[in-house]
Amino acid sequence: MNNSNFSKLPPRFNFSKSYYVPIYLVIIYFVVKSFSQVELSFSSIINSLPEMKQFFQELFPPDFSRIDSVISSLILTFQIALVGTILGIFISFPISIFASRTQSPNKFLYFLARAVVSLFRTVPDLIWAIFFVVTVGLGPIAGVLTIMVDTIGFCGRFFAEAFEEVDPGPVKALNAIGAGKLSTLMCAVIPSALPSLVNSSLFSLEKAVRSSVVLGLVGAGGIGVELKTAMDMFRFDEAATIILAIFILVLIVERVSSWVRGKIMEVG
């Protein structure tokens, strides 16, 4: 063993570096404090078990007497999610090109597109739903606009990242022969990024279906309105039917999108 090289080794992890210690202490304090602040107590969970049992007893057996209305609300929920997602994908596509470091025509558009995508992504969908309910009124349109904005935030980011991760080789080959920017985008960038684009789009549809259920709770249309009404009227057996219907819808959408995703990947 050549000990003369010892000093050339990169440094080991050094826990005792003095400037790290206060940071570690603050993190540990914050985590411990968080546990106490949220009043997490094992006994309160145990004590609430009888209420939980009572609630589940009232859920079952589910009441299917309003199944027609539940199904039509469920279909409307899916339609809100579908239309909102499609609009969101179409709008996020050009934005994501500007928001991609490698494709953006200039820095100003890059930062502007990034800012729009960040704004749409960081504001929670429930806040957007309240905003649209207040501005455009109660009903499915508020739900569609909320899903659309949420999808722009989601797809805008992931589409942009997909464009940035594309193998630069084919792009370089087309640039080298003098192909224009649009040709390079259409012939090299988009085909290479296609699996990621499809993947992100399908995930955003799944996400939109789950979101559109919750959005109904604030009046943005769909089955959430039915669920809120049933819960407010203590019709838990009816609520059970609605929850079951939502579960089946989410499951079907996830299965179908997973199948489509698999088919797309197979082609590659």
Added chain:
Amino acid sequence: MSKDNLVLNVSNLSKSFGDTEVLKGVSFSVEKGEAIALLGHNGSGKSTLFNCMAYLLEPTSGFIRVSELDFSKLSKKALRNARSKIGFIFQKHNLVNRLGVLSNIIHGKLSTDPSPRLWFQKFAPSALRLKALNLLEKVGLAHIAGKLAGQLSGGQSQRVAIARALMQEPELILADEPTASLDPQAGTEVMELLYKLAQDEGITLVFVTHNVEHALKYSNRILALKAGELVIDKSTKEITKEEIDTLYE
């Protein structure tokens, strides 16, 4: 050397990255129909010269003329048009894996025709589809016309890249270590094909290689760089083994 016959003229070309001078006053001319091998060890400036020759990298000083066009004086658009005369073959084939072989070949024509019909072979004009298929036949791969580029072997991909370059009807082909990512047999086959097609079509060929055997077999002139300077510019017939050995000392 007749001026009319000049395809490429590199004059006093220098390129620096910060304080590092990678190319130092390189000058040479290439005549129509020549096959030139560019040798040199790693870091000698071969790839930088390759990129400068097509103005993919802007030289620090000196000029490059391709078919009498001074690249340094061209606008962006004119430079794009001028590049259409140059076919490129890279170390890695640089095909779009998710597109079909025929679409990839047709993309070679995007250098002169930006029509959206050329984006996918399914919408391309019949004449171009047929031309692409004929080129695929020339590189011995007509039977894989319906495949995706991602399904091909390394050797097949590089042949398709050659067909894409020929689709441009270039005056000059620049190939940067076209066999570097291939096994020896596939490498020799690709080099043989590239040389033969260039000779048959009367296309000038400049290829960068580390394979001395390929350089001696598939060129009629050898250029060599050492520490950014052009140290050899000789006919392949005249070059000696000792001269080549000095490059790798």
